[in-house]
Every structure is written in structure tokens, then in C-alpha cells.
Amino acid sequence: MNYMEKYEQWLASDCVDAATKNELEALRGNAEELADRFSGMLDFGTAGLRGVMRAGLNGMNTYTVRYATQGLADLINRCGEDAGSGVTIAFDSRNNSPEFASEAACVLAANGIHVNLFESLRPTPELSFALRETGSIAGINITASHNTKEYNGYKVYWSDGAQLPPEHAAEVSASMDKNDIFRDVRTMSREDADASGMITLLGAEMDEKYMEKVLEQSVGRRYVEQVQDTFRIIYTPFHGTGYKIVPEILKRLGMKHVLTVPEQMVIDGNFPTVKSPNPENVEGFDLAIRMAKKENVDLIIGTDPDGDRCGIVVRNGDSYETLSGNQIGVLLLDYLITARRESGTLAENAAAVKSIVSTGMAKKICEENGVTLFETLTGFKFIGEKIKEFERTGDYTFLFGFEESNGYLAGTYARDKDAMVASMLIAEMACRYKTMGMNLYEALQQLYRRYGFYRESVVSVQFSGIGAQEKMAQIMKDLRHHPPASIGLPVLRIRDYQAGEIRRLGTDASAGADAAHDENTCTRTNTSADTGAAHDEAEAPEPTGLPKSNVLYYELEDECSAVIRPSGTEPKVKLYVMAKGADASIAESRLTAIQEAGSRLLK
CATH class of the missing domain: 3.40.120.10 (Alpha-D-Glucose-1,6-Bisphosphate, subunit A, domain 3)
Structure with missing residues (x-):
């Protein structure tokens, strides 16, 4: 279905409450807003869901919370006997957090999964502890951490108390893709869930x-x-x-x-x-x-x-x-x-x-x-x-x-x-x-x-609109195809965690960077595929030793570094700068040079 068909599906569904339908009806004719809300679902990753609280597929609301929980229930019920361990649920102080937690509990109960639900708001680490203490197979926390008031989120944890591993997150996402957001979601009223004994409240103990x-x-x-x-x-x-x-x-x-x-x-x-x-x-x-x-x-x-x-x-x-x-x-x-x-x-x-x-x-x-x-x-x-x-x-x-x-x-x-x-x-x-x-x-x-004197900073470049993800992807692609030889200081090695390798820049590239270097220098060199020589690698790449991730880490001279990565929860690209110096002024000068040069790479 296209976004308008999905929009009409929500308006026609008997599952959708009147307040949500009124919110959506008020958007009729606003093609840009409807496309943003219905072109795609909030991405479910290892951090779960996070988004603005609003009606639609691309928002945090009762229906997307139920939808994600059904995907999690499908995963848990495929785990056989371990499914009987149940799920622990907590929530924070955000608007709608108690309601979203209750909705998640009702979906799990309707799927035959016992729930340990905190009676009132609790910190995230207590959820991590509690699911281990109760022997739960998984945990859910309704929170958007430190985001502004418009946001809420849905974090999922596994039996060890850590956030959901990538392979399980992929299974939840696959179930969501297969399921219809209304027809395939099983739920029950909170009264029925409580009466069935499927929900146990956690508190002072x-x-x-x-x-x-x-x-x-x-x-x-x-x-x-x-x-x-x-x-x-x-x-x-x-x-x-x-x-x-x-x-x-x-x-x-x-x-x-x-x-x-x-x-x-x-x-x-x-x-x-x-x-x-x-x-x-x-x-x-x-x-x-x-x-x-x-x-x-x-x-x-x-x-x-x-x-x-x-x-x-x-x-x-x-x-x-x-x-x-x-x-x-x-x-x-x-x-x-x-x-x-x-x-x-x-x-x-x-x-x-x-x-x-x-x-x-x-x-x-x-x-x-x-x-x-x-x-x-x-x-x-x-x-x-x-x-x-x-x-x-x-x-x-x-x-x-x-x-x-x-x-x-x-x-x-x-x-x-x-x-x-x-x-x-x-x-x-x-x-x-x-x-x-x-x-x-x-x-x-x-x-x-x-x-030693160390200084650090983080620069975030925000993107908005339907094409935000594409813009961010293009920046990372350009950096890989045309890696910088200098970011305020000469680049010595590049750790490309997506490729899983560490490349040392060849002497030609490093020399060029040294010749052109000043405090605000940001020079690019072509890859060997582009020129055959300008980015001549001195030795075979080394493995990073870490899982693959869309991150570029630039090791610079003088034990300094710059790291570029898209945010996993928001439409922004982050530049992390780490500088070292023999004294505070040198460290701060290097920090400024790297930060200014690195920021230009993200424009």
C-alpha cells in the first residue's frame, strides 16, 4: 500500500480510537505530513523504537507499541520453554509512558506470556536488574531517555539484562513486516489481563x-x-x-x-x-x-x-x-x-x-x-x-x-x-x-x-524531512569514496567499521596532507580505485575486531582522532573529536582545528 492507502486504512479501522481518527482527519490534504507519518514504520533496531508521540506508522502511539510487542511476542513464543519465563516491563516519567507499558503488557498477556509490570515509574537500570532477578526472557522499557518532551520510545532487553542483540532485533522486525498492524495483533483489556493472573506487579521489594x-x-x-x-x-x-x-x-x-x-x-x-x-x-x-x-x-x-x-x-x-x-x-x-x-x-x-x-x-x-x-x-x-x-x-x-x-x-x-x-x-x-x-x-x-591533557567535543548535524536518511547515507558514502587526508591534522589510519577493516594511509597521501596542513585544513584524497595512486595503501588492511557498523574513525597525528557516525535514534550525523596535547592550550588548539575541519566534511 502507498501512504494514502495506509492513512485510509487507519481511518477505516474499528481498532483505532476516535481521538486518533480526529487527529488524522485534521491532516487530510496535507500530503507532506501524511507522507511523513505513513510512508514507513518507525525502524525497529537493537535500541527498539523511538519517535515523536503522534498518530501514524511513523510515530509512537498505542498502535505502534502494540505492533512492536506482537513482533516481540512472536519471537518469544518461538523460544519454546523459555517463553514461560515471562517479560518484565518498566516505564519512565514521560507523557503516555504508563499507558504504553500497559498496552505492551496486554499484548503479551493475550499471547500467553506472563508479565512482571512495575507498579509505577522506575529507572532503566532497575529494569535491567529486575529481569535478571526474575529470570525473565526479555524486558521492555517505555522511555526516550533524555530526548525532548515530544518523544517516547520502546526499548527491548534480553535475558542477560542487556539490550536486544541484533539477530533478535532482526527477528522482531521481520515479524512486524509480515504482520498487519491491526489484524494480526492480539491484545486484551487491562481488566481481563489482570483477572487472568498474567500480570504481576513489582514494587518496593x-x-x-x-x-x-x-x-x-x-x-x-x-x-x-x-x-x-x-x-x-x-x-x-x-x-x-x-x-x-x-x-x-x-x-x-x-x-x-x-x-x-x-x-x-x-x-x-x-x-x-x-x-x-x-x-x-x-x-x-x-x-x-x-x-x-x-x-x-x-x-x-x-x-x-x-x-x-x-x-x-x-x-x-x-x-x-x-x-x-x-x-x-x-x-x-x-x-x-x-x-x-x-x-x-x-x-x-x-x-x-x-x-x-x-x-x-x-x-x-x-x-x-x-x-x-x-x-x-x-x-x-x-x-x-x-x-x-x-x-x-x-x-x-x-x-x-x-x-x-x-x-x-x-x-x-x-x-x-x-x-x-x-x-x-x-x-x-x-x-x-x-x-x-x-x-x-x-x-x-x-x-x-x-x-596528559585531553580534550573532547561532539558536533551534531541535524537533518529533517523525508530525505533525511538519504542525505546522511550520501555523506557517509562520499567519505568512503573520497577519504580525507587531513582533518585539522594529518590522517594516519582510517578504521572503517562497516567494512570491518583498518587502512593505513600511504606515504604519498600523508605527505600531501603535511604539505597543505594548517589549523583549519581539511583535504581530501581519492581512493586508489579512483586514481590508482593518490590513496596508495602502504600495507594490507587489518581487521577492526568489532561488529560491522556505519562508523568512520580517523586516527590523526599526535594521538588525536575524529569519528563520524550517523545517530542510531535521531536524524543526525555526529562528529566526535578527541585531542591530546602537552598542555591544555595545545590540546584545545588541536581540538578546535579538528572540529572546524571535520564539521566542513558534514556539509
Whole structure:
């Protein structure tokens, strides 16, 4: 069917409620809007679904949630006896999240699959823990993480607590392609599902088990005890799921002075006090900083609506400094190594894991401390897979995993990033440095002096309209056919994760880049297929050792790098820049040069 036929199908269906039909009827004659809503379904990938809440195939609504859940039910029922393990469902504070969670539960119940449904909103990492604790075959979380209020999403997890692996995501997607969105979806009323005993509610008992596991990851209660009478902290959940659990964990840790931002402790899917409920954005902390100045607070912690990302602001003298996701990551990595070594609990085979777009400083820290570092593709599910591999082989003991986008995990009780455990570790780490007469900003400068000065940034280029995906695909195609010889600094090697290979640029290309180089240089060279010589490769390609993914990683001179990848959840292409220098000014100069040159590649 074309998009107009699909549109008319929705209007004619007895399954569609009156409010949805009224919304769609109001769009009649708006060809562009209807084409956007009905030309294709929201893509179902390893991250599930994410989109604007609106009627139509390309929106998050009751019918697309049911449709995806039927695809998941088909997969689960093909698993035989394991299907009896059931599914655990959680949801966040977004508008319609409780309703979407209930709809998913009713579809599963109608397909004979038992559901463990949280009675109210819970953080994402608690879902990851709970499905492992209950022995569920899968989990569903209704959340769009840190996106703006218009969005919602549908994340699927598998039995290990990590996000759905690619092969299972493909099976769900294939079922959806085969099924009709109305005719082939089985559901029942919530009343009937409850009466049938197919839904079990989860609540405070699971919270206790989860918090117990989080608190087991503490390595610094002794530091908290030394400064608990004077150390002051502000916490904000940005209107989301951390509002109960983070303050309770900090209290149990021994923190005596935990303040909260009253306006942001209100559960509200419109996120009225922030432009975006993302702890990476400084503006979200405005209310907390204002409060901190009045209350003489040492540290501010903020978590996003679904409780998997964590950001901080640190008092440094008379000012408050925001630390990036990378900076928090290296502080935590160094802290965990140091604290565990001091307490004699650092495993000889300790291993840390980070994504390829996260700071190279982690490698230096691990090298100097005898910890093995592994890199994965972007997406915390890959860190979860590494934990599973470590447990299977026994070769390594997982210490810590992080991504530059403010995602952290210590411990193996969950397989997704956890802002609850991160908040706890950050608080006790700050207490440790306070016992040494330092704040976290000063501690970071100390790490730079020890390991080298690193700087990072992310540039996002947004695309819109029906042709957005095609534009993004063309940019990646052009970069592969005409690879740059310089991006602010000469390119030494290119890791093409889609091709699964690492290519070293030939001496001709590198020499050309050196000759033309200045701070803002971005020169391209043709591939050997185009010229036969200009991009002469000095040696055979090496394998990347990671799964295939549409990512280009440019290793530059002076231990700098640039990474280009399309976003997996939004119509944007991201440029990740990582620079290093002998001092801060050199690192910042290189960062600027790479960022400016790399940005031009995306236009």
C-alpha cells in the first residue's frame, strides 16, 4: 500500500480510537505530513523504537507499541520453554509512558506470556536488574531517555539484562513486516489481563533488592564518614525516575546533607523547568546552581528521566564547573582503580570497557595501572556483551564501563548504564578528594598533569524531512569514496567499521596532507580505485575486531582522532573529536582545528 492507502486504512479501522481518527482527519490534504507519518514504520533496531508521540506508522502511539510487542511476542513464543519465563516491563516519567507499558503488557498477556509490570515509574537500570532477578526472557522499557518532551520510545532487553542483540532485533522486525498492524495483533483489556493472573506487579521489594546491589559497589564509605558532617550535595532527577532512589542511596551511603531541587522533583513528562532533560546540557542545572550558591554546596548531581545518564556540577572556589561525560568517566575510572587497590579488592585481571568514541585518556590510565582496557562500538549493549564474555571465559573481572554520553556502570548486577550507581560513586569520590583538600575539578586537573591533557567535543548535524536518511547515507558514502587526508591534522589510519577493516594511509597521501596542513585544513584524497595512486595503501588492511557498523574513525597525528557516525535514534550525523596535547592550550588548539575541519566534511 502507498501512504494514502495506509492513512485510509487507519481511518477505516474499528481498532483505532476516535481521538486518533480526529487527529488524522485534521491532516487530510496535507500530503507532506501524511507522507511523513505513513510512508514507513518507525525502524525497529537493537535500541527498539523511538519517535515523536503522534498518530501514524511513523510515530509512537498505542498502535505502534502494540505492533512492536506482537513482533516481540512472536519471537518469544518461538523460544519454546523459555517463553514461560515471562517479560518484565518498566516505564519512565514521560507523557503516555504508563499507558504504553500497559498496552505492551496486554499484548503479551493475550499471547500467553506472563508479565512482571512495575507498579509505577522506575529507572532503566532497575529494569535491567529486575529481569535478571526474575529470570525473565526479555524486558521492555517505555522511555526516550533524555530526548525532548515530544518523544517516547520502546526499548527491548534480553535475558542477560542487556539490550536486544541484533539477530533478535532482526527477528522482531521481520515479524512486524509480515504482520498487519491491526489484524494480526492480539491484545486484551487491562481488566481481563489482570483477572487472568498474567500480570504481576513489582514494587518496593524489587527496589530493595536493586538498591542493595547498587550499594554493594561502594568502595569509599570510609571517605564519606570523614566528611559527612560538612559535605553538602544537591540532587535533581530532571522530573524523572531517580527522584526516590538516588536520595535514598546517598542517605544509606552515609551522606547527611543531601538537598534536592523542589521544582525538578515533580514528576512531569513536559519537563517544564528545562529545554531538554539531558544532564549533558548545562542549562538544565540552572536551578540547582542557583540553589547551590545559596546553600554553599560542594557537588550537584543530575540524572536524566529514565535514570541511566548522570551529569555533575562541581564547586571550584566561588564558581561552579560542569564536567563532561568523558571527564566524569576518567575520574571514576581512576577512583575505582585507586580505591580498590587501597582496599585490596582490585582484581589482578581487572578490565575496563569504553566505547570507541570515548576519551583516549582511559587507555593511558589503564596502561599505567595494569588494567586491561577494551573498546566497543557505541551503545551500552556492547559493554553488556563484554561483561557476559568476561563471565563466560573467566579471563577478566569487570571493573567499570563508560560512554562519553554520561553513561556509567560498575558491577555486573545490571547490563545497562546506571545513573544510580554512578551518583553514589561520584558522591563518595568527591568525599575522598575533600579529605585531601581538593574538589573534583581540581582532581581532574591533577589527572591531566599525570596522564596528559585531553580534550573532547561532539558536533551534531541535524537533518529533517523525508530525505533525511538519504542525505546522511550520501555523506557517509562520499567519505568512503573520497577519504580525507587531513582533518585539522594529518590522517594516519582510517578504521572503517562497516567494512570491518583498518587502512593505513600511504606515504604519498600523508605527505600531501603535511604539505597543505594548517589549523583549519581539511583535504581530501581519492581512493586508489579512483586514481590508482593518490590513496596508495602502504600495507594490507587489518581487521577492526568489532561488529560491522556505519562508523568512520580517523586516527590523526599526535594521538588525536575524529569519528563520524550517523545517530542510531535521531536524524543526525555526529562528529566526535578527541585531542591530546602537552598542555591544555595545545590540546584545545588541536581540538578546535579538528572540529572546524571535520564539521566542513558534514556539509
